[in-house]
Amino acid sequence: MFRTIDPASDLAIAQSARLQPIEAIAAALNIPPEALYRYGPYKAKIPLDLATSAMAAPRGKLVLVTAISPTPAGEGKTTTSIGLGDALRRQGVNVAICLREPSLGPCFGAKGGATGGGQAQVGPMSEINLHFTGDLHAISAAHNLLAAMIDNHIYWGNTLNLDTRRLTWRRTVDLNDRALRDIVTGLGGPGNGAPRQTGYDITAASEVMAILCLAESLADLEQRLGDIVIGRDMNKRLVRARELNATGAMAALLRDALAPNLAQTLEGTPAFIHGGPFANIAQGCNSVIATKTALGLAGYVITEAGFGADLGAEKFLDIKCRKAGLAPAACVVVATVRALKMHGGVALHELASEHVEAVRAGCANLLRHAGNMRKYGLPVVVAINRFTADTQAELAAVEAACAAAGIRVVACNHWAEGGAGALELASAVRELCDTPSEFRLLYPDEMPLEEKIRTVAQQIYGATEVSFEPAAAQQLREFTSAGFAALPVCMAKTQYSFSADPTLRGAPDHFSINIREIRLAAGAQFVVAFCGEILTMPGLPRHPAAERIFLDAQGNISGLS
């Protein structure tokens, strides 16, 4: 049986699964039980001293799972990462999976939970989706403490001479709450401060999240927190968080959050689930500490990056791997026949019927992503995440298109079968990992910022032209002269298209990218280039998932899948 869409199934499968005690999962990685910092029977943090030892002796092969441009049809990066990990474990390989941790916002919004699906899930499902080990709450608290200390500094006399019109540090909450995007604070008279305009972003968009996921030690974390630029003073000087004396307290709030979390797949494969930054305004992948700890403890490490490969994989490679000195051994590009049909022009309600021509046309999106991964020197395999309605002719069309480009394709059925459905993919990945790696970054540190942006837009997106609004050009000059020229660029673009126009599916040509704004993430150590409007605080849909979440008298939660 291939996948049939039944929203009750993920929950039913998760609830009927027998998870192993987390001590047993840790034992597979040679972590002694007394070293674990447990959160109940099925979750634990790996203490930082143990993580640091593991990080010092990497031995694993790193496999990146990325995808085509997302569509409403769904692709399945997380399920494929889980299925691949379970398949490798079935083949006797010592493997760990590294995933991002879910945000509460999407859980209560349109998306639901983020723990995979079908037989390819991580657990305990409701605990991972809600609160987990508290990392996102700690990030919100640290972020908002800095905000409170900025306003408090102004209230008590503003000796730093902060320009309240040029403060860029906002506040954050781990919910979808559009009413908080743009607010005025400090109303009600002098006792409450002075009115100023600011707003909230969702926690995944916080620079503190990006920092936590790039820091390699407590000292590195504290240094980066201090480096955060919160805005400008009346002389337009960039002001850092350490000038507010906020860094120690922020680091204290984040001390436990920095330690990686261990959970498991339903088949018992170790899963590190740690950190979850946005993949447009931030790097979009799990923490460096979790990835490096896994590489010290397992022979194969499977990790995913957010959105399509143009956003998530590009940032994983050019930001995370660059900064952390990581070199992936292979790359899996996930696609579904359904999504390829949409890239080929078929509407969502038409996906149940066969459309071979559309599949063929949609493969242009897949092939550009796969080709991009080869530009980094990565061996690539395409994984087709199968659905019930896929026809043989449609699958053959994908295979033919990839064969013509010299790319191997494997159809997988992990959603229905768990690791047993991804054994062929696992074998393919192991073969790729045994070929010598030629991983290279897309651009060198010393390339000017403007040129880095052009390189990504042209080499990865396929843009014919790249233009800069005058304000963006000015910001680039300022950040360059302020000493930030060697930072990588973090492109904030819609995930739905290679272009900046979300309606252009497939592999559009002859489009231009216009950079309208540049922001500095001095603590995270990248420069964000905005190609259009990017929402950093989602809204809830007309009928949010929260309305369908229920608790029974035994405390079982439904509605999170």
Added chain:
Amino acid sequence: MFRTIDPASDLAIAQSARLQPIEAIAAALNIPPEALYRYGPYKAKIPLDLATSAMAAPRGKLVLVTAISPTPAGEGKTTTSIGLGDALRRQGVNVAICLREPSLGPCFGAKGGATGGGQAQVGPMSEINLHFTGDLHAISAAHNLLAAMIDNHIYWGNTLNLDTRRLTWRRTVDLNDRALRDIVTGLGGPGNGAPRQTGYDITAASEVMAILCLAESLADLEQRLGDIVIGRDMNKRLVRARELNATGAMAALLRDALAPNLAQTLEGTPAFIHGGPFANIAQGCNSVIATKTALGLAGYVITEAGFGADLGAEKFLDIKCRKAGLAPAACVVVATVRALKMHGGVALHELASEHVEAVRAGCANLLRHAGNMRKYGLPVVVAINRFTADTQAELAAVEAACAAAGIRVVACNHWAEGGAGALELASAVRELCDTPSEFRLLYPDEMPLEEKIRTVAQQIYGATEVSFEPAAAQQLREFTSAGFAALPVCMAKTQYSFSADPTLRGAPDHFSINIREIRLAAGAQFVVAFCGEILTMPGLPRHPAAERIFLDAQGNISGLS
């Protein structure tokens, strides 16, 4: 040695303490290790099913620790609760302590942590002060999810016809952030909603916190969450949270937070630390579930209530005990010679010198509080929490004043000596508990709301007159006719005086209490009467404690004491 004030000491003592594994602490309460939901080696939640069994068979004697009206000199309710618990344990008594859990706001503001002091502390100190088991974060998330769903409902067409000018549900954050007291949300155009004025309270002031601390089961929690009144519709009808379909998701977010937390004193006495509502706009004591679980597992249960006895104890008795059917066996009123001097008119910087007359005058505050506790039929003992500078003549003055009123006084030295310094207090408490209890509530449910307010103001505060602003009188009529007449009243008054004027120390006479506003907490099931302006969002001081919190390379945190 008696207490000397050295801010480094609490931290040094806490860091040098050897905590026992939480399994050993649980074993003293006959909780098997496999039943615990652990958070690292020293913290655990008692799962709700186990808590429910314990609640069904109460066997312990409940001892309330309250205090004189607070002054900047400090009283020490928490340290006395801990010292008394440790002393009882030294006497071979099976005892548990029930405390409130700290809020992050005061930790980073003026107050520092809330885990006791000297040799009378609970641990692990920095973990309890920061995040603990995540309960406050869960409460913030549930509170703010409801807020987001209200604004989302309006955004998508407002079918409930909510009057956006009459929405009383605000947002919450567990920080001191005065700039958020009064804000305008929904700016930036139609995509962000419509502008409206609202604000943030600190999490301890959230009705969700009050509800969590009064609910006795998941079903009770969900019922109360649904009962929350979020404001009015255009016909002035009170609108409930359940009409937003928010209740299931809120309960799911709070599922784990409802389970009580177990920690320990530095001497190894079990300490339930769960819930922490404000003691002016809410009931000011730890959760009913924790207290009742402790009563099922231990022979003596020591608990504290916030601020002075006029606020904390009155609410503990008339709200928590009334609703939960609890009957305390005895009451300890804590005072310090230093604080009595301040109540007698001595300034803070003069406290080091002997002022026998001032101590004698300040005893008026102590005697009114102790006398009030007797009105509830409670046997009372006064505990003098000793400081180095206390003189024999000053202590004798307290003893003489209490003796004249027929009240026993015990001087304690638990701050310096731990349980060994409170053995006499422990013996006195056991004697009181062995006398037959005559506990009675101050007023019956069926007394009209206005009369309940008058009763508390006159019987407990000593007010000669009670007046109602026209708006308050109108609100009382409305809430009465809407069916809320049988609820208890929760008085929101300054903690610094029996009167509504915080500068009137001691035991003022001939003052009137003016009720300016009535608010309904329909989920928590009480009616809040405001006697003056009450801040529900504190601000940070000029030099917040956050500036002095540091993390060393090993992850040790300083500055929280």
